C-alpha cells in the first residue's frame with residue numbers, strides 16, 4: 701500500500717489528515733510540522749506524527765505539501781536531495797506556487813501535481829480541484845482517490861487553479877459569513893443563537909442538496925419558494941436593493957485580483 705505524507709499539518713494539512721483517516725483508516729499516513737505537540741494526539745498504529753521531514757519523505761510515496769505558500773520553495777530546495785523520481789509524487793495544495801516554480805527546485809524530472817481542497821476535507825465534504833502534469837509513476841488515479849475520499853473532485857487546467865482557490869477554498873469563508881448574517885437575522889426575529897444556527901445550517905445544506913441532486917439552477921429552486929406578493933420575494937428584493945449579489949460577485953473578483961497580484 702502506498703504511504704501518504706502530509707508536510708505542514710496546520711489548518712488544511714490537519715483537515716486532510718483527519719479526512720483520510722476517517723474515510724480510509726487503514727491508510728499509512730505520516731504528518732509533519734515543526735512543533736508537533738498540538739498534533740501528537742493524532743498518532744496511532746497507522747499514523748506517524750513527526751517533525752522530521754527527511755524521515756517523512758523517505759517513508760512515503762505521495763507527499764502532500766500543505767505548507768504556507770512562501771515556505772514551499774525553500775522547503776523543496778532544502779529537501780530536494782531526499783526525493784526520488786522513481787518513487788515520489790508531490791502534490792502541492794499551496795496557493796499561487798506553480799508546478800514550473802516547484803520543478804525548478806530539482807535537477808531531475810519529478811511528478812508534481814497541484815490540488816486545491818478546502819477545510820471541509822476534515823468532514824469529507826471538500827470540493828478539490830486537481831491539475832495533473834507529468835505522471836511517470838501513473839499516480840493520477842491514486843491521487844484522485846485520495847481527494848475523492850475527502851469529498852468531490854474535479855480535474856482542471858493549472859491555469860485555473862487560482863480561480864478554483866477563490867471559489868472553492870475561500871468560498872468556505874464566504875458561505876460561513878453568509879450563514880453568520882442569516883443567524884443574526886434569525887436572532888432578531890426571535891430565535892436563540894443555537895436554534896438559529898441549527899435552522900440555518902440545515903437550510904444551507906438542504907439548499908445545496910437541491911442543486912446537487914436535482915441538477916437545477918438556483919433561480920429555478922428560488923422560483924419554487926417565491927409566492928407572488930409573498931414574504932420571500934420582498935425579502936429577496938430588499939437584499940438585492942442593498943447589493944447582495946453584487947457584493948458577493950465583487951468580493952470574489954477582489955479576492956481573485958489579490959491572488960493574481962502575489
Ligand SMILES: NC(=O)c1ccc[n+]([C@@H]2O[C@H](COP(=O)([O-])OP(=O)(O)OC[C@H]3O[C@@H](n4cnc5c(N)ncnc54)[C@H](OP(=O)(O)O)[C@@H]3O)[C@@H](O)[C@H]2O)c1
Nearest residue numbers: 708709710711712733734735766767768769793794795869
Ligand atoms: N486553509 C485553507 O482553507 C486552505 C485551502 C486550500 C489551500 N490552502 C493552502 O494550504 C496551505 C496551508 O495553509 P494553512 O491555512 O493550513 O496554513 P497553516 O495553518 O499555517 O499550516 C501550515 C503548517 O505548516 C507547518 N510548517 C511550517 N514550516 C514547516 C516545515 N518546515 N515542515 C513541516 N511543517 C511546517 C506549520 O506548523 P509549525 O510552525 O509547527 O511547523 C503550520 O502548522 C497554504 O499554502 C494555503 O495556500 C489552504
